[in-house]
Amino acid sequence: MSDSFGSTALRLDSASPPNDVMIKLEGLRKRYPGQSTDSVRPLDMEIRRGEFVVFVGPSGCGKTTTLRMINRLVEPTSGQIWIDGRDVTHTDPDELRRHIGYVIQQVGLIPHLTISQNVGLVPKLLGWDKKRIEPRVDELLDLVGLDPAQYRRRYPKQLSGGQQQRVGVARALAADPPVMVMDEPFGAIDPITRERLQDEFLKLQQRIRKTIVFVTHDIDEALKLGDRIAIFGESSQLAQFATPLEILSHPADDYVRSFVGTGAAIRRLGLLRVGDLEGAGGGAGAGPALRVPPETTVYAALEQMLDAGAARLAVDGEPGAERSLSLQEMLAAAARGRQVPS
Amino acid sequence: MEFLEYVSRNAQQIIFLTTQHVQVVLLSVAVAAVIGVSLGIATERAPRLRRLLLAFTGTLLTVPSFALFGLLIPVLGLGLAPTVVALTVYAIFPILRNTVTGLETVDPAVVEAARGMGMNSWGRLRTIRLPLAWPVILNGIRVSTIMVVAIAAIAAAVRGPGLGELIFRGLARIGGANALNQALAGVVGVVLVALVLDLLFVLARRLTTPRGLRV
Ligand SMILES: Nc1ncnc2c1ncn2[C@@H]1O[C@H](COP(=O)(O)OP(=O)(O)OP(=O)(O)O)[C@@H](O)[C@H]1O
Ligand SMILES: [Mg+2]
Numbered sequence: 001m002s003d004s005f006g007s008t009a010l011r012l013d014s015a016s017p018p019n020d021v022m023i024k025l026e027g028l029r030k031r032y033p034g035q036s037t038d039s040v041r042p043l044d045m046e047i048r049r050g051e052f053v054v055f056v057g058p059s060g061c062g063k064t065t066t067l068r069m070i071n072r073l074v075e076p077t078s079g080q081i082w083i084d085g086r087d088v089t090h091t092d093p094d095e096l097r098r099h100i101g102y103v104i105q106q107v108g109l110i111p112h113l114t115i116s117q118n119v120g121l122v123p124k125l126l127g128w129d130k131k132r133i134e135p136r137v138d139e140l141l142d143l144v145g146l147d148p149a150q151y152r153r154r155y156p157k158q159l160s161g162g163q164q165q166r167v168g169v170a171r172a173l174a175a176d177p178p179v180m181v182m183d184e185p186f187g188a189i190d191p192i193t194r195e196r197l198q199d200e201f202l203k204l205q206q207r208i209r210k211t212i213v214f215v216t217h218d219i220d221e222a223l224k225l226g227d228r229i230a231i232f233g234e235s236s237q238l239a240q241f242a243t244p245l246e247i248l249s250h251p252a253d254d255y256v257r258s259f260v261g262t263g264a265a266i267r268r269l270g271l272l273r274v275g276d277l278e279g280a281g282g283g284a285g286a287g288p289a290l291r292v293p294p295e296t297t298v299y300a301a302l303e304q305m306l307d308a309g310a311a312r313l314a315v316d317g318e319p320g321a322e323r324s325l326s327l328q329e330m331l332a333a334a335a336r337g338r339q340v341p342s
Numbered sequence: 343m344e345f346l347e348y349v350s351r352n353a354q355q356i357i358f359l360t361t362q363h364v365q366v367v368l369l370s371v372a373v374a375a376v377i378g379v380s381l382g383i384a385t386e387r388a389p390r391l392r393r394l395l396l397a398f399t400g401t402l403l404t405v406p407s408f409a410l411f412g413l414l415i416p417v418l419g420l421g422l423a424p425t426v427v428a429l430t431v432y433a434i435f436p437i438l439r440n441t442v443t444g445l446e447t448v449d450p451a452v453v454e455a456a457r458g459m460g461m462n463s464w465g466r467l468r469t470i471r472l473p474l475a476w477p478v479i480l481n482g483i484r485v486s487t488i489m490v491v492a493i494a495a496i497a498a499a500v501r502g503p504g505l506g507e508l509i510f511r512g513l514a515r516i517g518g519a520n521a522l523n524q525a526l527a528g529v530v531g532v533v534l535v536a537l538v539l540d541l542l543f544v545l546a547r548r549l550t551t552p553r554g555l556r557v
Contacts, residue, residue, distance in 0.1 A: 073458055098460035108455025112473050112552030122459050155554035171459070 021082075022179065022211040023047040023070065028079035030065050039065050040236040042079060049084075049178075050209040054222040056259070057232030057239075063215045066236050067181050070213060071100045083179060098122055101172030101180035101210070105187045107164045109156035115141070115167055116152040122175040140170040145200060162193040169201070173208070182214045186221070198224060219260055223248070223267065231256050245271050269334055270299040274315050277325065277333035289314040289324055298334050348523035356508070360531050363504035367494050367535075370426050371487050374433030378486075379479060381434075382441030383467065392442065399435040407432070407493045411500045425494070425502030432493055433486035440482025444475030477551050484543040491536045495528065505531040 023046070030040040040062040047053050055063045068074040070081060072093040080089045088096050109118050119140055120133040128136075138148040144166040156164055165185060172180055186194045202225060205212065216222055222229045223244040230241045233255055240252035248268040251257040257264075275294025289312040292301050301313055305327065313330060315323045325333070349356060385392035402410075407428065414424035448471050456466050472479075498506030505528045512525030 071458060073454075094460040094462050096460070097458055102455065102458035104451065104455055104458070106449075106451035106455075108449070108451040108453075110452055110456065110470055110554075111449075112554035114554070121456075121461070125460055125465070155557050157554065157557055168455075 022049040024082035026080040052212045052227045054226035056222045062236035101177045103182040103185045105184040107168040144170045272298040370429035378437030420501040425497040436485040437482040444478030448474045
C-alpha cells in the first residue's frame with residue numbers, strides 16, 4: 001500500500017495528463033450520531049492532480065467535516081472516497097493518513113519534541129532511517145523559510161505563531177504526500193503575517209504542485225489562493241465550484257453573489273494580469289506611459305497609474321512585442337474578460 | 343536534650359525502622375502507581391466505569407486506616423501483607439485521579455494533528471499523551487506517597503514494619519521511662535521521611551519533565 005502511494009509522488013513529476021482526477025468524492029454523506037439531519041448531504045466532487053481547491057462557506061456548513069472525511073478522521077456515513085484512482089473508503093486509515101499531509105489552524109505541534117523531531121514524525125512512522133530523515137527535515141525547514149541551523153533544535157513554544165504554522169506546513173510535507181488537506185491553516189495568524197504566509201505558500205505550491213484541499217471562511221483568501229473555489233451552502237451543498245475569475249464574473253446565484261460580497265468587479269481586477277488584456281499593440285500613444293511587467297495585475301497597474309498620474313500603460317515584452325494601453329482600453333479589456341470565462 | 347540522648351542511644355533501631363518505613367511506603371506506592379495509571383488508561387473508552395472507579399477508590403480513602411488494617415487481619419493475617427495491601431488501596435486514588443486529569447488536559451489539537459498524520463492510538467499514548475500527562479501523574483504519586491507515609495505509621499497495629507512501632511510502643515507504656523521520647527522519635531521520624539520524600543519528588547519532577555515543556 002505504501003508503495004502505491006510512494007510511486008504516486010514520482011508520477012506527479014513525470015508527464016501525467018493535466019486533467020486526471022486525484023480526489024473523487026462520490027455521494028459522500030455524513031450524519032453525526034444522534035443528529036436528525038445530515039451535516040454533509042451527498043456530495044460529488046472531482047479534484048484534479050496538482051489542483052489547489054479552496055472550500056469556503058458560512059460557519060457550520062460542513063467544510064471541516066467534508067475535509068476530514070478525505071483523510072477519514074471523520075468516517076463517512078455513506079458514499080465513496082477515491083484518491084489517485086483507488087477507493088480508500090475502507091482502507092486502513094492510519095496508513096492512508098501517512099500519505100495525506102494534514103494542517104490545522106491550531107497547528108498542534110508536539111510540545112515536548114524539537115522542531116526537527118516534529119517535522120520528522122511522519123517519515124519516522126513510515127520507517128525511514130535517521131540518515132534519510134535528518135537531511136529531509138533541513139530541506140523542509142528551508143523550504144518554509146526557517147533556517148535549519150537556528151530552528152532545528154528549538155521547541156514549539158520557542159516559536160511565534162506564524163513560525164509554528166510554517167513548521168506545521170513543513171511537517172505535513174515531510175513524507176512528500178501527493179495530497180494535502182488544510183483546515184484554516186492561517187486562520188489564527190495576524191493579518192500581515194497571514195498575507196506573507198499566503199504569498200509564500202502560493203510560491204511553494206508552484207514548485208511542489210501538490211493536490212491541495214484548503215478550508216477557509218475568508219473569501220478573499222479563497223480568491224487569492226484557489227485554482228478553483230467550492231462555495232458551500234447549508235450541509236455542504238455546492239453552490240458553485242469554479243475558478244475565482246468565473247465566480248467573480250458569473251456568480252451562479254444570489255447566494256454566491258452575497259457570499260462574495262460587494263466590489264466583485266474591482267476584485268476581479270486583482271485576478272486579471274495586464275499581459276492577458278487584449279489591447280493595441282506596439283505604438284506609443286499620447287501622454288507619459290507607466291512601464292510594468294506583464295504579470296502585474298490590472299488592479300496593481302491601475303493603482304500605480306493613479307499614483308503616477310499616468311494615462312497610459314506600457315506592458316513589457318519581447319523587443320517589438322511591447323504593448324501600450326490607454327486607461328480606456330484597459331477598462332474595456334478588463335470588462336471584456338467578463339464575457340469569456342476561462 | 344533527653345530526647346537527643348534517647349535517639350543517639352537507639353540510633354541503630356531507629357535507622358532500621360526508618361528504612362523499613364521507607365521501603366514499605368515505596369513498595370506500596372509503586373504497586374498503586376502501576377494499578378492507578380493502568381486503570382486510568384484502560385478506562386478511557388469506558389467513562390462510566392472510570393467514574394465508578396474514581397468514586398469507589400475515593401470512598402476507600404474515608405475508611406479509617408485503623409479499621410482497614412483491622413479488617414484485613416482475618417484475610418491476610420499480620421505483618422507485611424496487610425500493610426502493603428492497605429497502603430496500596432489508599433495510594434491508588436490520587437494516582438488514578440491525576441492520571442485521568444493529566445490525560446484529559448493534553449491539548450486535543452496536538453493529539454488530533456498526530457492522528458491526522460497517521461499515528462495510531464498506542465503511538466499517540468506512548469509518544470504524546472503519557473509524556474505530556476506525566477508531570478500531573480507524578481504529582482499524584484507524590485500526594486499518595488506523603489499520605490501513605492503517615493498512614494504507614496498505623497500499620498504497627500497489625501505488626502507491620504516501620505516507625506509506627508516506636509509510636510505504638512511508646513504510647514502503650516506512657517509514663518514509663520523514655521516512653522514519650524520513644525513515641526516522639528517515631529513521630530519525628532515519620533515527618534522527616536515525608537519531608538525528604540517530598541524533596542525527592544521535586545527533584546524527580548525537575549529531572550523527568552520533558553525539556554520542551556520547561557522552556
Ligand atoms: N462531532 C460532531 N458531532 C455532532 N455534530 C457535529 C460534529 N462535528 C460537527 N458537527 C456539526 O456538523 C455541522 C458541520 O460542522 P463543521 O465543523 O464541518 O462546519 P464548518 O463548515 O467547518 O464550520 P466552521 O467554519 O465554523 O469551522 C455543524 O452543524 C456541526 O454542529
Ligand atoms: Mg471548520
